[in-house]
Amino acid sequence: MRHHLRKARQIYDSGGALETAKSAVRYLPIEANNLLFGLRHGNGTRVMNEDWDNLLILDACRYEMFADRIELDGSLESRISLGSSSEEFMEQNFLNSQFYDTVYISANPFIPRLNLDENTFHAVVNCLEEWDEKLQTIRPDVVSQAARDAHDKYPNKRLIVHYMQPHAPFIGEKGRTMIGGGWTMDDNDTGEPGIWNQLRDGQNVPLELVWEAYNENLDLVLSEVESLLDDVNGKSVITSDHGNLVGERLGPIPTRRKYGHPYGVHTEELVKVPWFITDRETRRDIQADPPIENEGNTLSETELEDRLEALGYR
Template identity: 65%
Template structure:
């Protein structure tokens, strides 16, 4: 998966910037791959989520383990797990590509599900929340995903349920976060996207301290956890709360050091990015799960998918 991604990016760089920039990009990735190899030796290859024991899997996008451990106040057991990806794209590819998960319904707010064609035959059904995109917040609200999960739980009572929330991933939607520059990626009057907060921090041009960004990031987590807590009351069976990946906030990669990094680039396996929470809520009596052929699901248009990815900082 990683090799395919790197080749795809290399072709894009070659087409847009020429062979010299392509060579520079390849050289920059050598120390990252060495670090990844050492990380895998120390921590293993990671968790395939579909092979684990759960009835409901609630995915919090870009949620660091350490932040979750500090903020969680629910009944359950917390474990650290190693995610298969450091970005949503890598997580989704490595967990679901070429797999038949026909005992599962996926309630989705992440544009990479349709971008990777995982809404076409991978699951029994995909419930698309991208149509309920909030144009002011430039994301899907957590209550939208929670309500769709409730409906899916009722309509598909004999299926495993995945609910993929976009928070705590930026844009920051709380009171602190909305005041920060670069919390979303609006398109300005010249047709160019605004700079995302991680790029501001990496360049040193942010108009807020790292402490303020941390506060906004935690605020996003608290907002989604409030919806998760309410949703748990309506779900039957064993529920796991986890994340697809984490986020860098100024850490340096190791053992080969780097400059300070922000955000969650594809294929960078470091604790802040791939060590994620695995919070187990045993819940009520287990559901009787069975597999059935996929049903046709509504999907966003290609142009909508690209706009959503851009608003979340993936373009």
């Protein structure tokens, strides 16, 4: 709701009451579809109420692509996420709550953007300082190492490990060849739209190539997850905050083709996410303690906005 009110205010400030009214009318089919989706699938899963010691979040991972590519031992289920974007997922799961038994290792800029690194968790390990300027994202190996360090430093805390992949930009060998999907432009060229914006704008980008690069990003992060699981104890669950639309139309009230992961759009491609359980014999003895100062949060507001823009959120 906060997001929609903020967006409405922006439209009103730039275009006045008429443009605001037009935007509201365009959004009515989405709200109707959301209502029907909720009646069919229920309210969704609050991840903090589930049983796990380590929650590994693969950002923007669709259920079926995960199911096709996971090769780890464990059991695959699905859940309905509370959000179709990272912002909505975090607002619905964490905002105005305290989880002092949990440490959040994050590569996602919305943790500091929503002030969730202050008095929400016992500690937040912010990986944004390790931003790769060439790739315009946080590499998955950086997140894995931060998770290993946190596992050793906080042995009696639950861990949330939030990777940015398979979220664009696509950083695999094939993905790097795609302008806007990977980042092959010159260092001084920062105006190239991301891959989902290109598709929304009708540019001729082969969807087959997009899917190959998207799955390649998933393979990269799954390789890191497999390595991390060998180094942490307790019960681990691999999931996602949301999925992606790759040219689907919403329904049952039809819309034009959609791309990316807009806030507040609830459809299976966006909010049906994997829930892959890897049980271990030993569980951690979890306890809550007062929050401590978060780690790695020295970015300015401008730097945070730049990170969000590079990831397609602006």
